[in-house]
């Protein structure tokens with residue numbers, strides 16, 4: 301089971317999502333940005349590192365929002381959503397080709413990675 305941390309960044313009823321670029325696993329699907337936890341890292345450290353690597357932004361990582369497990373054909377992941385504050389949104393994209401802030405109530409219409417749907421449903425129940 302691979303542990304993956306993902307940012308749940310909320311602002312004025314919107315949530316941050318990013319689309320995986322061509323050539324990436326799950327290309328074209330939207331996700332909550334983040335990535336795999338490396339050996340020796342805490343969840344928060346891993347998420348801060350991934351956001352810096354993937355979006356070139358500094359982040360304040362907060363409490364856990366939710367976690368969910370998903371079994372893809374080739375890999376099983378535990379996806380851990382952590383509330384994240386992004387003081388500056390001057391992103392430089394690398395593994396994504398687009399980011400967007402979407403109304404939480406519209407998440408059902410976003411073409412999300414399958415593992416993310418449980419988190420999106422919980423966000424819609426609690427924040428939309």
Ligand SMILES: Nc1nc2c([nH]c(=O)n2[C@H]2C[C@H](O)[C@@H](COP(=O)(O)OP(=O)(O)OP(=O)(O)O)O2)c(=O)[nH]1
Nearest residue numbers: 304306324325331332333334335336377413415416
């Ligand atoms: N970051 C992130 N990954 C997700 C989400 N949902 C989801 O299924 N995933 C999957 C995609 C990847 O298989 C894995 C995250 O790892 P990663 O972002 O480092 O992606 P990767 O496989 O391209 O990385 P790498 O092995 O090439 O270093 O989890 C999500 O919301 N955020």
